[in-house]
Amino acid sequence: MTYKIIGSDLSPFARKVLVFANEKGIEFEHDPLVPFGVSDSHKRMHPQGKIPVLVDGDRVVPDSSVICEYLEAENPEPPLYPSDNYERARAKWFEEFADSGLTTGASAYFFQNVITKYFFKGEPDLEAVEDAATNILPPFFDYLERELGDADYFVGGRFTIADIALGSTFGAYALGGGEVDASRWPKLAAYVERVHGRPSFKGLLDGNRAAIAAMAG
Numbered sequence: 001m002t003y004k005i006i007g008s009d010l011s012p013f014a015r016k017v018l019v020f021a022n023e024k025g026i027e028f029e030h031d032p033l034v035p036f037g038v039s040d041s042h043k044r045m046h047p048q049g050k051i052p053v054l055v056d057g058d059r060v061v062p063d064s065s066v067i068c069e070y071l072e073a074e075n076p077e078p079p080l081y082p083s084d085n086y087e088r089a090r091a092k093w094f095e096e097f098a099d100s101g102l103t104t105g106a107s108a109y110f111f112q113n114v115i116t117k118y119f120f121k122g123e124p125d126l127e128a129v130e131d132a133a134t135n136i137l138p139p140f141f142d143y144l145e146r147e148l149g150d151a152d153y154f155v156g157g158r159f160t161i162a163d164i165a166l167g168s169t170f171g172a173y174a175l176g177g178g179e180v181d182a183s184r185w186p187k188l189a190a191y192v193e194r195v196h197g198r199p200s201f202k203g204l205l206d207g208n209r210a211a212i213a214a215m216a217g
């Protein structure tokens with residue numbers, strides 16, 4: 001039985017699950033559902049009408065973090081969560097920070113400069129983008145620069161769920177025209193490039209850029 005992953009890969013949360021499955025080498029079918037005006041049958045799987053949702057036979061698993069933990073438990077190799085308790089807690093913290101903290105600033109870029117502008121053909125709220133650039137993101141980037149230090153990846157020197165979640169959120173930032181200023185945050189800028197260069201991310205982000213260019217016309 002092949003997994004089905006539901007959710008457009010323009011969503012950072014769907015991207016997280018797709019990258020996770022790519023890193024695992026898991027076979028899956030992809031339904032690129034856009035979460036605006038979703039059907040009642042989708043709401044029966046996810047009462048908030050959100051993406052992503054994983055379908056595994058007659059099992060339904062909503063929410064990117066829950067899906068990744070489920071996929072890890074079902075497909076232990078290669079491990080994407082540290083086995084050490086503290087390192088696992090750190091990895092899950094960075095995932096949570098990517099999903100709930102960093103995303104507030106990164107999504108302003110993506111939502112205004114891509115979704116509002118090209119999908120809804122509206123006027124982007126440039127004040128929201130400016131607020132993200134000047135108030136929300138710099139202290140978060142300072143924190144990440146410090147926590148990363150000289151390591152290639154955030155936890156235990158290995159690529160984990162922390163990097164998948166952070167890379168997915170930085171994907172929204174990059175697609176929305178955001179750049180990590182390498183003169184201010186050199187380690188973080190190099191890290192984002194390193195993570196986005198992995199095949200699991202690169203194919204998706206290249207496809208996202210092509211889709212955005214097509215929307216832009």
Ligand SMILES: N[C@@H](CCC(=O)N[C@@H](CS)C(=O)NCC(=O)O)C(=O)O
Nearest residue numbers: 011012013035050051052063064065
């Ligand atoms: N905590 C959820 C967040 C999912 C989420 O917010 N998805 C957005 C797309 S990026 C969505 O479906 N939004 C549609 C809506 O809120 O109605 C997860 O990690 O899966």
